[in-house]
Amino acid sequence: MSIQTNQSLSVDCVLFGFDGTSLRVLLIERPAYNNLERMKLPGSMIHQSETMLEAAVRVLESVTGMKIHYLKQLEIFSDPKRLRSDELEWIRQKYQIQTERVVTVGYYALVKLDRHLLAHVSRKGGRWVPVDEIQRLAMDHKLILSSALAMLCREMLLSPIAFELLPKKFTISELQRLFEAVLGVELDNRNFRKKMFSSGFLVATGEKQKGVAHKPAEYFIFDRSAYRRAVKEKLRMGFIDNWRY
Amino acid sequence: MSIQTNQSLSVDCVLFGFDGTSLRVLLIERPAYNNLERMKLPGSMIHQSETMLEAAVRVLESVTGMKIHYLKQLEIFSDPKRLRSDELEWIRQKYQIQTERVVTVGYYALVKLDRHLLAHVSRKGGRWVPVDEIQRLAMDHKLILSSALAMLCREMLLSPIAFELLPKKFTISELQRLFEAVLGVELDNRNFRKKMFSSGFLVATGEKQKGVAHKPAEYFIFDRSAYRRAVKEKLRMGFIDNWRY
DNA sequence: AAACTTTTCGTAAAATATACGCTAAGCAAA
DNA sequence: TTTGCTTAGCGTATATTTTACGAAAAGTTT
Numbered sequence: 001m002s003i004q005t006n007q008s009l010s011v012d013c014v015l016f017g018f019d020g021t022s023l024r025v026l027l028i029e030r031p032a033y034n035n036l037e038r039m040k041l042p043g044s045m046i047h048q049s050e051t052m053l054e055a056a057v058r059v060l061e062s063v064t065g066m067k068i069h070y071l072k073q074l075e076i077f078s079d080p081k082r083l084r085s086d087e088l089e090w091i092r093q094k095y096q097i098q099t100e101r102v103v104t105v106g107y108y109a110l111v112k113l114d115r116h117l118l119a120h121v122s123r124k125g126g127r128w129v130p131v132d133e134i135q136r137l138a139m140d141h142k143l144i145l146s147s148a149l150a151m152l153c154r155e156m157l158l159s160p161i162a163f164e165l166l167p168k169k170f171t172i173s174e175l176q177r178l179f180e181a182v183l184g185v186e187l188d189n190r191n192f193r194k195k196m197f198s199s200g201f202l203v204a205t206g207e208k209q210k211g212v213a214h215k216p217a218e219y220f221i222f223d224r225s226a227y228r229r230a231v232k233e234k235l236r237m238g239f240i241d242n243w244r245y
Numbered sequence: 246m247s248i249q250t251n252q253s254l255s256v257d258c259v260l261f262g263f264d265g266t267s268l269r270v271l272l273i274e275r276p277a278y279n280n281l282e283r284m285k286l287p288g289s290m291i292h293q294s295e296t297m298l299e300a301a302v303r304v305l306e307s308v309t310g311m312k313i314h315y316l317k318q319l320e321i322f323s324d325p326k327r328l329r330s331d332e333l334e335w336i337r338q339k340y341q342i343q344t345e346r347v348v349t350v351g352y353y354a355l356v357k358l359d360r361h362l363l364a365h366v367s368r369k370g371g372r373w374v375p376v377d378e379i380q381r382l383a384m385d386h387k388l389i390l391s392s393a394l395a396m397l398c399r400e401m402l403l404s405p406i407a408f409e410l411l412p413k414k415f416t417i418s419e420l421q422r423l424f425e426a427v428l429g430v431e432l433d434n435r436n437f438r439k440k441m442f443s444s445g446f447l448v449a450t451g452e453k454q455k456g457v458a459h460k461p462a463e464y465f466i467f468d469r470s471a472y473r474r475a476v477k478e479k480l481r482m483g484f485i486d487n488w489r490y
Numbered sequence: 491a492a493a494c495t496t497t498t499c500g501t502a503a504a505a506t507a508t509a510c511g512c513t514a515a516g517c518a519a520a
Numbered sequence: 521t522t523t524g525c526t527t528a529g530c531g532t533a534t535a536t537t538t539t540a541c542g543a544a545a546a547g548t549t550t
């Protein structure tokens with residue numbers, strides 16, 4: 001029943017990207033050590049004078065080389081037995097600390113994939129792996145990933161995070177494919193389009209696709225301020241019109 | 246840039262109850278110490294071999310004397326400057342530990358208020374304070390409370406947590422008043438009733454109010470398995486019928 | 491008995507969601 | 521050049537849900 005004094009705190013980050021077809025997660029390949037799983041989530045122990053969030057930002061900006069715009073906390077993973085002794089030993093060696101227990105906070109983040117980012121990440125030993133190809137991960141990182149996926153699905157239905165994963169200009173079909181990939185459903189393209197346009201936060205650019213073997217689609221952009229206006233409008237009008245038991 | 250080794254981990258819990266009119270939070274009055282705020286949230290340092298969640302359960306079951314059925318994690322509060330030095334000193338004294346930094350995890354929980362619970366809590370130095378009467382709290386507990394309130398609102402619209410706060414048997418009006426208290430809105434009683442009945446998880450008991458100066462209302466109970474069936478039904482049918490941008 | 495209060499049942503209109511037909515615009519193959 | 525294939529994009533009819541209220545019912549208080 002004694003107070004714990006020799007524990008450490010870390011962050012582990014699930015960074016999602018969308019390549020137009022499938023949802024991908026950024027994984028780090030760590031050097032071989034005994035028989036430990038090689039692939040892990042990007043993470044770090046926290047430093048003296050930073051918050052958990054700042055630690056997560058540090059980890060992600062280091063591996064991507066860019067500013068992270070969407071980053072949220074998941075859960076805290078504090079099972080005293082969450083790390084096997086060999087994993088704990090790896091951590092002691094890597095960070096040169098004596099610790100009996102590592103409590104970690106999961107974060108999930110979204111980025112727009114582009115050539116520049118892909119290049120930077122691969123220089124840093126990172127790999128963008130499609131979520132449905134991930135079988136095993138180091139430590140309890142598979143658990144953290146599951147938590148992130150659940151959060152992503154939930155958020156996708158409630159706030160406009162899809163646009164964090166798409167390029168600035170995108171077609172309605174790309175948007176729809178993203179929804180289908182994340183939620184694992186098929187959607188009717190005509191109704192999907194109607195729903196997306198109904199709130200008026202998609203702005204036509206006038207530009208169209210080129211070189212596609214079918215009618216070229218128009219590119220749209222997401223107007224965040226129009227979105228905020230629409231949300232306010234809804235709140236003024238309906239009371240609880242958006243609950244769903 | 247060094248790794249933190251001398252920090253501690255704690256939990257702080259926001260326990261909500263509903264007295265039929267207003268939403269209340271359980272606060273603890275701590276002994277006077279310098280000029281620190283007296284009222285704080287129930288909390289504790291974590292022990293060697295328990296998870297954060299287990300620590301929260303321990304704290305809440307100790308102060309209420311009963312099993313806690315609804316308990317969820319909020320956020321982690323890790324600002325290195327979240328505690329003033331006098332608050333930190335208080336913690337060092339209370340727990341007899343040398344620590345430079347206390348990172349805390351917020352939890353929020355729901356209970357049904359009854360006479361028995363009220364009595365037990367007041368023996369333990371706890372007080373049920375209406376949320377809108379809380380001006381200041383110790384440390385950053387006001388911040389944790391805000392986080393809990395935001396979470397409560399969000400959850401109230403998405404899952405049937407209202408029934409965790411009401412007695413087993415309740416009238417539709419009581420249910421409505423709870424919604425109004427938590428969300429801070431006024432609702433049309435006829436439409437509220439329709440909405441609540443539409444999913445079919447409210448079961449009539451046949452019992453009615455007695456001694457009220459108007460038409461007596463019937464008591465209902467929440468049928469959790471009917472609720473689960475209704476949710477499944479919805480998922481089979483609609484695709485994304487419950488997103489709300 | 492009249493007044494008052496809250497419960498409870500209804501109903502009509504408005505707004506949203508769903509299912510699906512059909513044309514448009516590009517490329518590729520014939 | 522024509523035919524076929526594919527996805528984009530428009531429209532419409534029907535079903536479902538939400539919203540705004542009217543009014544009766546069942547008690548207590550005056």
